[in-house]
Amino acid sequence: MKAATTRGFGPRARLMIKDVNKPKIGADDVLVEVHASSVNPKDWKLNYNISSLVPKVGSLSNFHIIGDDLAGVIVERGSNVSNFKVGDKVYGMDMRLRTAACGEYACIATKRIAHMPKNISFNEAAAVPLAALTALQAFQMGPVSDGSKVLVIGASGGVGTFAIQIAKAMGAEVTGVCSGKNIELVTSLGADKVIDYTQGDFKAENNNFDLVFDATAYESLTTCASLMAEDGLFVTTSGHGKALFNAYRPHLFMGSKSARPVWVESYTSDLEILTDFIESGAVTPVIDSVHQLANIEDAYTRNKTGRSRGKVVIQIV
CATH class of the missing domain: 3.40.50.720 (NAD(P)-binding Rossmann-like Domain)
Incomplete structure (x- = not known):
């Protein structure tokens, strides 16, 4: 699958799109075909810097995939998963250290996701979690x-x-x-x-x-x-x-x-509160701009300005 990762090592590392292995899921996880992600300051203040310092070898290879927020469709579920099914539209994130959402597929625990609000798009849903x-x-x-x-x-x-x-x-x-x-x-x-x-x-x-x-x-x-x-x-x-x-x-x-x-965490119960707000019309995601995965560097540059109005979204599919 294609995913955004870092090229190089240390301060000179740069973002790039490359082919990586599709993630494997555990018993309590689902595999999501990611339709969209979004950029948060954490991505370039913390995740990017840590990723560029860790050697890209063996089991650490997927550690370098960028992105926390995701919105997409479940294509596989673990043996313990009963509250989600294949084909469900979901959104969420995992803060340990990241979701690895800026790729065509992502593995995530079910306690970190919720069913997507019915009245918004994947791009809008990806703007929500963090x-x-x-x-x-x-x-x-x-x-x-x-x-x-x-x-x-x-x-x-x-x-x-x-x-x-x-x-x-x-x-x-x-x-x-x-x-x-x-x-x-x-x-x-x-x-x-x-x-x-x-x-x-x-x-x-x-x-x-x-x-x-x-x-x-x-x-x-x-x-x-x-x-x-x-x-x-x-x-x-x-x-x-x-x-x-x-x-x-x-x-x-x-x-x-x-x-x-505030130390943010992703819990299904809190995502469901947000879903209720969104479906009632009380909350609407504000999107500053949408960038294709191939242009993720532009998305990061826009977010780094500190002048974005709302969220900067990365469209995967």
Whole structure:
């Protein structure tokens, strides 16, 4: 089968399409004919770099296949699988270390997938798992319900576009932060208010948000404390640097304000929540651009700019 992998070793490694062996499945897995995947910052910040440092030999050969998100059709199932059948359309991901989704076929455990929403395409479904699960699991940490006040920083990006819609679906009053050119998009997604970060330092203003969700991974509890209610929660997508440090250090001068990083996982139950949101019309994937597998380098380049509006999708079939 054809798959995207790395060529070369270390800093000079590049993406390429090559023929590799079709993956073998275990008793609790399914083999998916992948129709689409999508690009997340994790792909080029972590997966690509690790892949380029590991020798491409023997059993490690499929380790180098890129991609987390997948949407496709089951073509084979393991002996223990009863909740999915051959021919089912599914979507999901596996974060250990990646799904190896940017290939014509991928092996994935059934606890990491769900049946695809009936009202969206494979390209749209592939845009959902990592980004939408990140937003959903961030809001499951905090007081997001009817009347909650939520701020989403990075509201026009891959995670942010889902975050606006999911918070609204959960009943929150939502404010999005983005550049002026994306205000119309973020408003169309349901944001009650939109802040243009190019027009001043919004973090210096006093506010009372119950939850501040930083989808950019640039901010911290310290920089956003004035925006938060006295018992507010700051949630970041960052797993490193100052944001992570501020999530765990004693908040001696922050009162009862707190911070937590979101470590996204793929579970069928959470994917099914997203399916309900999508099928009800409460959440719609926003796609920035679609790239063929042969042009995966262009997809990565677009995502690296940090300027994509929604998700960058890779079409496999």
